[in-house]
Amino acid sequence: MLGEGIVKGLAETARNFFGSYAEKERLTTVQFPEERLVQPEATRVFPFLVYDTDDAEKGLRCVACKICEVECPPKCITIEKSTEKKPDFTGKPQFFPAKFDIDVSVCMSCQICVEVCPFDAIKMDTAFELSTDDRFGGLLWEKERLAKSNEYYHSIHPTEAAEVDEQLAEKKAKAEAKPAAPAATTGAAAAR
Amino acid sequence: MTQALDQIFVTLKHWAVAYFPAVLQPAVSILLSIAAVLVIFPTLFAVTTILERKGLARIQNRYGPNRVGPFGWLQPLADAVKSLTKEDIVPRSADKLVHFAAPLLLVVTAFLEYAVIPIGRNMVVADMDAGVLFFFAVSAAMELSIFMAGWSSRNKYSLLGAMRAVAQMISYEAPLILSSVAVAMTAGSLSTVTIVERQAGYSGIWPHWYVLTPWGLAGFVLFMVAATAESNRSPFDLPEGESEIIAGYFTEYSGFKFALFFLGEYLGMFAISGMAITLFLGGWSAPFSFLTWVPSWFWFFAKLLTLIAVFIWVRGTLPRLRMDQLMSFAWKFMLPMTLMVIFSAGLWRFLPGGVLRWVICAVPIAGLYVLLSSCMAESRRIQKRTYKFAE
Numbered sequence: 200m201l202g203e204g205i206v207k208g209l210a211e212t213a214r215n216f217f218g219s220y221a222e223k224e225r226l227t228t229v230q231f232p233e234e235r236l237v238q239p240e241a242t243r244v245f246p247f248l249v250y251d252t253d254d255a256e257k258g259l260r261c262v263a264c265k266i267c268e269v270e271c272p273p274k275c276i277t278i279e280k281s282t283e284k285k286p287d288f289t290g291k292p293q294f295f296p297a298k299f300d301i302d303v304s305v306c307m308s309c310q311i312c313v314e315v316c317p318f319d320a321i322k323m324d325t326a327f328e329l330s331t332d333d334r335f336g337g338l339l340w341e342k343e344r345l346a347k348s349n350e351y352y353h354s355i356h357p358t359e360a361a362e363v364d365e366q367l368a369e370k371k372a373k374a375e376a377k378p379a380a381p382a383a384t385t386g387a388a389a390a391r
Numbered sequence: 392m393t394q395a396l397d398q399i400f401v402t403l404k405h406w407a408v409a410y411f412p413a414v415l416q417p418a419v420s421i422l423l424s425i426a427a428v429l430v431i432f433p434t435l436f437a438v439t440t441i442l443e444r445k446g447l448a449r450i451q452n453r454y455g456p457n458r459v460g461p462f463g464w465l466q467p468l469a470d471a472v473k474s475l476t477k478e479d480i481v482p483r484s485a486d487k488l489v490h491f492a493a494p495l496l497l498v499v500t501a502f503l504e505y506a507v508i509p510i511g512r513n514m515v516v517a518d519m520d521a522g523v524l525f526f527f528a529v530s531a532a533m534e535l536s537i538f539m540a541g542w543s544s545r546n547k548y549s550l551l552g553a554m555r556a557v558a559q560m561i562s563y564e565a566p567l568i569l570s571s572v573a574v575a576m577t578a579g580s581l582s583t584v585t586i587v588e589r590q591a592g593y594s595g596i597w598p599h600w601y602v603l604t605p606w607g608l609a610g611f612v613l614f615m616v617a618a619t620a621e622s623n624r625s626p627f628d629l630p631e632g633e634s635e636i637i638a639g640y641f642t643e644y645s646g647f648k649f650a651l652f653f654l655g656e657y658l659g660m661f662a663i664s665g666m667a668i669t670l671f672l673g674g675w676s677a678p679f680s681f682l683t684w685v686p687s688w689f690w691f692f693a694k695l696l697t698l699i700a701v702f703i704w705v706r707g708t709l710p711r712l713r714m715d716q717l718m719s720f721a722w723k724f725m726l727p728m729t730l731m732v733i734f735s736a737g738l739w740r741f742l743p744g745g746v747l748r749w750v751i752c753a754v755p756i757a758g759l760y761v762l763l764s765s766c767m768a769e770s771r772r773i774q775k776r777t778y779k780f781a782e
Contacts, residue, residue, distance in 0.1 A: 213704070
């Protein structure tokens with residue numbers, strides 16, 4: 200009969216209309232600035248530099264090896280090596296970046312810098328509201344702005360950060376064992 | 392007291408007019424009536440846009456606009472500011488004068504339709520003897536402005552949209568007018584005020600609305616379907632089918648001229664809903680005899696808002712028709728049905744009251760409905776497709 204389908208359709212839309220007032224779970228919209236979804240742990244948006252201890256300048260893990268600068272596909276990282284050295288977390292003197300800039304507008308969030316870094320110095324952040332009204336200065340993030348503490352890293356990626364800490368502690372233990380037993384190291388080198 | 396509240400706007404107008412010299416009084420009286428129409432219905436338009444956006448959103452289980460003002464109720468203001476500040480672009484090869492005049496003509500004709508719609512007891516701008524005729528004559532001029540818009544834009548999408556609009560509006564004007572002929576026959580008048588007065592009586596608690604008769608119910612449904620097509624609303628919004636022809640006849644309009652088209656379309660919808668109320672739903676009369684103490688203008692606007700809600704509901708439900716479906720529906724279904732409604736109204740006029748009168752008037756309409764719908768189902772049955780040229 201003509202009109203049967205129309206009546207069915209009208210009933211369905213009426214059910215939706217009143218149902219959306221009665222049952223909140225019908226409305227799937229997340230009202231963004233006020234409500235936020237919990238981000239998955241593997242979220243990655245933009246890289247940051249990890250530092251240990253409380254001092255962002257002294258504790259920076261980066262040794263300015265420039266691997267990330269070379270590997271970065273869109274070439275958004277600029278690094279200038281320092282002239283003098285400072286001790287790293289094991290106490291070994293290392294270079295550090297005098298300048299470390301990342302261009303927010305160029306970065307494509309590929310995480311290749313994180314993959315290639317041998318020092319676990321650069322990691323991905325989860326903060327995503329990066330827009331600014333300053334199109335030049337505001338989009339070029341410098342070392343001071345990029346540096347974030349290890350505690351922060353733990354707060355955003357707990358599992359991954361715990362693994363990294365374990366590896367670093369192992370390395371540190373090896374490095375400390377080295378000067379105490381030089382014979383063992385030469386033995387190991389010979390074995391290799 | 393009830394009487395005073397019912398006539399409050401009429402009294403206010405007489406009080407205001409009395410301050411002017413006798414020579415000016417008729418002109419001032421007309422201007423005041425026009426001013427009321429110019430204020431009320433655009434305000435209703437603003438309210439309807441937000442109601443429509445929220446209603447459609449809820450039908451799709453969304454929130455709809457809820458950012459501007461409390462619960463988003465100031466959204467129309469934001470829309471108005473936006474459309475006023477947008478750049479007004481006129482295509483270089485457009486016919487500038489016609490392109491400029493089309494939206495104005497649309498809004499003017501839409502406003503003219505309100506001249507004959509009684510929005511309350513003694514509340515009508517012009518009580519014409521041929522009010523219904525005037526209404527349909529003016530609403531036919533809307534087609535002209537739509538064609539002007541499509542033609543002057545010099546854009547193939549605009550022109551296609553305008554052609555579709557004209558074809559559709561002319562086709563649906565036939566059932567629209569024919570279904571109102573039944574009312575004019577029964578009321579014995581073309582004056583809208585008289586038609587409402589004929590329906591303002593009560594038997595028991597029930598009103599003498601034409602919609603409460605078999606021919607009136609069928610006529611009302613047919614009138615509303617044709618009215619949806621006349622006001623280019625979904626599912627008959629082919630003239631502006633965005634998936635096919637961008638925005639149809641107003642593709643080349645932007646800024647405030649686009650807003651004027653929007654306004655004109657909604658005003659047309661309110662006017663034709665007002666006409667449906669006048670013809671079938673008893674105009675300003677109360678739905679039950681014990682509710683007559685409520686002011687008459689309240690009932691008119693309550694009915695109008697109900698019909699607007701139905702329009703929104705239908706828009707949220709039905710997908711757009713195809714052009715050939717649209718045409719065959721108008722000529723093969725609507726037209727025979729309206730003719731049968733006229734026949735049934737004639738029977739109703741001359742038969743004595745009783746149950747038999749109901750049956751005799753309902754049977755031809757129901758029979759034709761079953762016949763036509765089975766014919767349409769026959770033509771819709773899935774068959775093996777044959778190709779003329781491909782094989």
